[in-house]
Amino acid sequence: MTPLMQLSELARSFFSLWALLLCILFIFGGARAVLLKRPGSAVGGALGLGGSYFLWQALFDVHLFGNTPAAAPVSRAAAGVPFLWWIVCLSLLTAAGLGMLTALIRRGRRNVTPEAVKLCLDSIPCGVCSCDDDGRVLFSNVCMHRLSVALTGERLLDGAYFAGKTAGTVQTVEGRKWRFTARTIALGRTRLHELIAADVTEEYVGIETLQTEKEALSRLNRELREYALFIDETVRREEILQAKARIHDEMNRLMLSTVAVTPGDTAEENRLFALWEQNALLLCMDADANPAEAALRDIENLAAALKLRLVFSGPLPAGLTEAQQGLFFSAAGEALANAAKHAGAKQMEISFTESETEIVCAFTNDGLLPAGEIRFAGGLNNLSLLAARQGARVEAAVRKAFTLSLIFPKNG
16 A cells, blocks of 8 residues: 555645644634633644644655655654555544534534623623723623723723722713613622613603603692682682672662652652661771781681680781781781690790891790701691792791791882
8 A cells, every 4th residue: 555655745735735724623623612611622622633733744744854864753654654544534633623613613503602692792782891809801892892982081991990980870971871880799709890881861861851740740739829829819809899899789779769769758768778878888898997907806816716825025017018917917827726736835926026127927836846847838838838929938946935937028
């Protein structure tokens, strides 16, 4: 059988090229096995590379030095083997290399591999980064690299530094909002630090929309409360206007009846006179009545009903306008109700203090002092809204006793 040494130079070159291609095949297959974390295939690739390289080196020595002592003894011995055995060895190595590569490719398509994980994480719309305690980046996807360049101007090389700058914050990148969250996870004996960047632009848009709607709803609610506060006054004025209109119509009818009465009809004249007197009294009642005195009587009656002793330290300031007086009596009624209901008070003192810029009306009761922070709600909140419309303000203070103050600006 013809040894390989006796073949033509062209034939030996063919075997040499075959061995070289096998070396490349096993290098590629071994590298892919390492990436897929297949240690058995990696060892097989290394053994196949060793065998292919040995055959290629033997042919290379024979090509350079021929069958002379300059060639290595092992190379000369291998070249003396019949060429059919070379074909068998190279065919077996080829089959092993192609089989290993095919199995690795099939496994990569059918199983979850690091490459598949990397491809998947690169395709998701959020940023992912993992690093160790020293900040060495173990993994990061394309999105996180892009965010790092946009926020720091540098590629993501130190995970701990980048996490310290962004963790727990919301950053704006290219007009979109990104929320960065960090956590520590244990993987066996290794502790990893994970940083996630999530696109929360839609959430922020929704929050801004809700905030706008909330402000509009609060404004509408405030307007409704103000409307409810003044609806009683509006109804009262409407009733007075209707009463005056009825009196006016009655006066017109009396005037016509008086003109048309038959002279000497004493009974009819007396009846018309009584009607004139009644309507005249009704017309003068509104003009002669003093609203402040009527309101003061109402406050005194309320205090008596609540069994509270009402003490005035002085007269009502003359500088208060009619609207301010109305607000004062409303505040007095609210103060009396709260003193009796919440503090169990027996006495309330109403005092007045004037300065160059303000008039202070103070309502002090001897009841129990409130605990904690004082918050205006219900009637006091409505009173504050009424005061604000007149440029006044309502304040509460707790010292030796609870004092509610209504403060009017002068010339306001």
